[in-house]
Amino acid sequence: MKFFQNVKAKLLPLAAVSVLTAGIFTGIEFQQAEKADAKKQDKNEIRNVIVMIGDGMGTPYINAYRSLKNNGKTPNDMKLTEFDPNLTGMMMTYPDDPDYNITDSAAAGTALSTGVKTYNNAIGVNKNKKRVKSVLEEAKEQGKSTGLVATSEINHATPAAYGAHNESRKNMNQIANSYFDDKINGKQKIDVLLGGGKTYFNRKDRNLTEEFKKTGYSYVTTKRELKKDKNKQLLGLFADGGLAKALDRDSQTPSLEDMTSSAIDRLNQNKKGFFLMVEGSQIDWAAHENDVVGAMSEVKDFEKAYKAAIQFAKKDKHTLVIATADHTTGGFTIGANGEKNWHAKPILAAKRTPEFMAKKIAEGKPAKDVLTRYTDLTFTAEEIKTVEAAAQADQDKGAYKSITKLFNTRSNSGWTSTDHTGEEVPVYAYGPGKEKFAGLINNTDQAKKIFKILKTGK
Template sequence: MLYKSIVKKLAPLVLVSGLALGGFALATSTEDPAQADPGGKSNAKIKNVIFLIGDGMGSQYTSAYRYFQDRPDSPYTEDTAFDDYLIGMQETYSWDEEESVTDSAAAATTMAAGVKTYNGAIGVDVEKERVKTALEIAKEEGKSTGLVSTSHVNHATPASFGTHNESRKNYDEIADDYYDEMIDGEHKVDVLLGGGTDYFEREDRDLAQKFQDDGYSYVTSRDEMMSDNNEQVLGLFAPEGMDKMIDRDEDTPSLEEMTSSALDRLSKEKDGFFLMVEGSQIDWAGHDNDVVAAMSEMEDFEKAFEEAIAYAKKDKHTLVVTTADHSTGGMTMGRDGEYKWDPEPLKAAKRTPDFMASAIADGADAEETLNKYVDLSFTEEEIESVEEAADGETEEIDDAIEKIFDLRSGTGWTTDGHTGEDVNVYGYGPQSDAFSGLHDNHEVGKMIMNTLESGRTQMK
């Protein structure tokens, strides 16, 4: 048995070695440069920029997701869609008088404008003065622009690219800015997709109607978005943030579908486009210490990333840069001294613990709910822990369910806030190698901005 196990583990090495030697000529003779060079690097001038941000997506999330999507019948882990395009890392700290670990607003403003700032800042510097963003540069250059997010679109990350405010908490003011702030008499953002109907359909000001009056389509469901082909669109699919991917119904688009819809619209502009896509709720899952939700959101973000890469491979003049603003939750693969992290229990979940906790808080039976939405055989102790929590607040029920998945998988958490480690940078397309190595996040922002002005990624 031991011999067979060794043979199984060594066999792929022999196969890979043979393919590496025999396949060299195939790789060098292919007609598609992107096939020979997974990074798609060239010195071609850049026409379009797609900037994807996995909010809270520290390296522990990408590592855990690799384990999560791995096939148990193979001896090694399979790569995720991100892995072939890993080119560097970036530092994430903010310039805040009291906090050295960044929040999403400071990090997004830095990546949008190439300027370090304080936590909570939306498109302003440490003096609270407005700073020009990559999206605004793109619009000035005659490009079309888009922001896609699974949070509400006036949340920290998208807001930092498209608006200006001294505080990320001024949600109504930020929503107003999307309509009020103009460049050459035109609205700055052509495609705005995510959550946020509560902020755009207000009694004091109906921004959704105002955008429609100015020629935008307004869509609030997946089918409406997919059937509409207007080049300018406001799409809002939830009152605030959208549901986690695993909890969404068929009326709600995925991040991949929103990204595809945005690309279809923006690519009609002959002068090119800038698109920022945020996988917002990787971060929200980290704040909640919810590993089930985290893996669900990683899958949603990966599919959007694949959509962007596929577009860039076909176009040849599109730069794709993907990174995170920070990490969240201090997630660990392994806990309590156990040398094990097992994603299989996470795959058994059909809904997030939040979803199940809400159902139980509304009167559903705890055991029936767990059995309905999780393909696991629960112990009496696990069921009792949820039933006892059901006497309290929804958050207590949520915590009890999350603990089951943490203990079963071996997932640990050190905080419900952000953490300050460096994060990965992924790149594809012309001049993407400029992002290789370690960069501060303001340097990444400056290179994105310079690319939109000149078609070149070099630092100024």
């Protein structure tokens, strides 16, 4: 204390006001405050990092969505998407797997979150199944607040890669447990968790929602509860599995934008800053089904969330927002069937996704009524017959596949696969440090750059 009093005396009168009003003030605290002051003066300091992952969102999805945004007009003189102005480069996504050279979401998520390439299915572990630190964990160690937001189960591959370590993405109960059990400095490492997956958190063998509540988290399950709650630590689970697709959601299910804004509001209360990962999870799910309507519904949901993050970053000036895809899915093409035209209008004419329409048919509603009610299109008797026959032949997926095909034919949307494909994906960066993400980068580079930013603020 004596030593410190000397320091204090030397610094008077400049620091006198702050030191005296602070009351008891140790030397270490003073040094920290001094550092914080120096940082405050640094206009380019990056305090917050928001990573947004459109799962499966390769460049054709943005291209197609741009047409939808322009009400199906031709590519001439089109309004851009919210992503477009921030394009900085492209990213390679391949995994380090003995059997595959195209990644899954787990290996891609791990590369993006830890900077280490690994095998498909791996969650936050390297090839030897050893835990590797994620950028979310680094942020927590630095005293920042942290959050995960997704429209899938919140313990699904991509968010899991940021918040857990497991040899397989399939161990979803274990991953949910990790969110509670894995601690940094004796406390839970993820402050805000918003998404789906109730069944993994309320189980016979364990009630994680109760355990979270006991440590001071709020637990919410509807949009209204989400908006009302003000707690800094929050678990929000809005569906048993994944959330419904945006086009099919009811009024009590939050949008990705609702969840993103709620997360930012809370995390931003930490003066040291925050790290947030937001995933538009189901672009990929629709793409696996070659469902252009479902995919566009989810790109739109993701774009709105992205816009909210950018608006926050614009005001804040110390927030870096990176948006990208973990891989692309389905080999989606703008144009198919040997024609030089792609049409957005039939996709815009869908009021619900083919998945939703197929469910109605499975419930016993006639295909004709369903297609008439949930689209603005007219279908031929032959087309309706095809849907009916498909629904009968395969009760599980027949109607879904068949309705999806109607939209693909009308829009000339092409698909080459029902799995992921290996093309490079776009990278969009906004805010201080965005130039670091320029050119062709590897998915591991993203994490490496973010680790450095979290450690140094630049």
